Amino acid sequence: MRVLRFAFALASLAIGCAIPPSRSSTEISTRDMRLSISLESVSTGTHVRASLVGPFGGFDLDGGDSFSLYAAGQPTALVSDGVYTFTAEPTVRSGDFVFDLVRPADRGARVTIPTPPDTELVADPPTARWLPVRWTPSEGFVTTLGVQGKCLAGGTVTLAQDTGSYALDLASLGPKGGGCTLTVTLTRSAAGSAYLLGEPWMSYTARQARTVEVAWTP
Amino acid sequence: MAWRSGLVAAALVASVGEAHAEPSSPDATTTRIPSAVEEVRMAAGGSLVSGSLLEGHGSRRPYLDAAGELDLAAQRFFTPRVGMSFALAFGPTLSKLSTDRQFFARLDLALLGAAVRREGVGGGSLVLGFGAGVSGGDRYWWGPIRAYPYFVAKGRWLASRELTFHAAYAFSPVDTAAAKALWVMEHRGELAVGVGLLQTGVRLAVTSVRGGDPYRTYDGVEAGVFVGLGVY
Numbered sequence A: 001m002r003v004l005r006f007a008f009a010l011a012s013l014a015i016g017c018a019i020p021p022s023r024s025s026t027e028i029s030t031r032d033m034r035l036s037i038s039l040e041s042v043s044t045g046t047h048v049r050a051s052l053v054g055p056f057g058g059f060d061l062d063g064g065d066s067f068s069l070y071a072a073g074q075p076t077a078l079v080s081d082g083v084y085t086f087t088a089e090p091t092v093r094s095g096d097f098v099f100d101l102v103r104p105a106d107r108g109a110r111v112t113i114p115t116p117p118d119t120e121l122v123a124d125p126p127t128a129r130w131l132p133v134r135w136t137p138s139e140g141f142v143t144t145l146g147v148q149g150k151c152l153a154g155g156t157v158t159l160a161q162d163t164g165s166y167a168l169d170l171a172s173l174g175p176k177g178g179g180c181t182l183t184v185t186l187t188r189s190a191a192g193s194a195y196l197l198g199e200p201w202m203s204y205t206a207r208q209a210r211t212v213e214v215a216w217t218p
Numbered sequence B: 001m002a003w004r005s006g007l008v009a010a011a012l013v014a015s016v017g018e019a020h021a022e023p024s025s026p027d028a029t030t031t032r033i034p035s036a037v038e039e040v041r042m043a044a045g046g047s048l049v050s051g052s053l054l055e056g057h058g059s060r061r062p063y064l065d066a067a068g069e070l071d072l073a074a075q076r077f078f079t080p081r082v083g084m085s086f087a088l089a090f091g092p093t094l095s096k097l098s099t100d101r102q103f104f105a106r107l108d109l110a111l112l113g114a115a116v117r118r119e120g121v122g123g124g125s126l127v128l129g130f131g132a133g134v135s136g137g138d139r140y141w142w143g144p145i146r147a148y149p150y151f152v153a154k155g156r157w158l159a160s161r162e163l164t165f166h167a168a169y170a171f172s173p174v175d176t177a178a179a180k181a182l183w184v185m186e187h188r189g190e191l192a193v194g195v196g197l198l199q200t201g202v203r204l205a206v207t208s209v210r211g212g213d214p215y216r217t218y219d220g221v222e223a224g225v226f227v228g229l230g231v232y
Helices: A002-015 B002-017 B176-180
Strands: A034-042 A045-053 A066-071 A074-076 A085-088 A097-102 A109-113 A130-134 A142-149 A152-159 A165-169 A180-196 A199-216 B039-055 B059-077 B082-095 B103-118 B124-137 B145-158 B163-172 B183-195 B198-211 B216-231
Touching: A034 A097, A034 A109, A045 A066, A045 A097, A066 A085, A109 A180, A109 A199, A130 A180, A130 A199, A142 A165, A152 A165, B039 B198, B059 B103, B059 B216, B082 B124, B103 B145, B145 B176, B145 B183, B163 B198, B176 B183, B176 B198
Parallel strands: A034 A199
Antiparallel strands: A034 A045, A045 A085, A066 A074, A066 A097, A097 A109, A130 A165, A142 A152, A142 A180, A180 A199, B039 B059, B039 B216, B059 B082, B082 B103, B103 B124, B124 B145, B145 B163, B163 B183, B183 B198, B198 B216
């Protein structure tokens, strides 16, 4: 093996090329990997995107290494783009998303990302000024309500506390006169990180978005 | 030194006896018989260094360096059986991976014992010893400054007054990188042929560094050639 490597080194030097780093995960320490995860829960399921990179960029999982996802307890296939990004589109809309890196010859790592409870956004009949909306409450997430429509300037309200209901003050959102269909969007998001042996190893963002349309006449 | 005196006396006798002969090829009157153990040598060489280095906590990255080297080596025996050696090497190191590898120097000192020593044409020696070395610079990725003990074995065959063959092997079982939980073993070998003062040869060094997280081996192979002037 050493002879082959040296022969390759000679050839590389002769043609003026450096030796490219290996793309095999077996050459990369778990502690040198970095994982970033993005979850976006929508009405049809959850968009999952994870990137797992090493000090030389992307790599192939070899040597029995595996990277798995369990969405709300269900094994979910992660599809690699061949570089370093993994994607999945589970129909699950909430619950714990567990990412499991298993390495027979190195440290494994398991991270759990909580998502807000599943919900639907319900709009009650609006008045000339108020638009009441309801959803399943939660804690630990940044919750915002956004309103858009042709008949008002629109805007976003960040809720100090997620109680599961809120009355939007349409008069404060720049009504232009006349009525239209309003689109109300509830988003709840969180971001965090995890450490491996005292060093940042994983970061994530989790976002839930729900929309509802309602006709409004001031 | 008695053997040298004897040789000189014999040469003088031969010279006197052939005072009226035609000049011929070098013989005992003009060419000194090389020593089986003594040596002073200056050489220049180049080598390629290929292997893998530890990056981060335990990732293995391949590398390829080219190194130039000037070295000065001396081996002196104070008694027929006991001597010492000195070797200084330095030169530039060019890396294909980075520009921070530029220069290195290495100094080795060893105490030697001649297990076998037979002077004269057809003779030779087998010398064993141990010593310590220190290197600085960027040639060795696991430490800008390292010190190490080593064991050495050297062989020499005096094929004729002009032609000599040399072999050397050194083994270093550990170095100061052990303080950083890196266990370094180094094998260095050299084969050379001397024709008169000229000596040329090849070098091969194999290093293995164990450590990191996960614990594994980082190999390196260095191969090169050299040419120099040696007096034995």
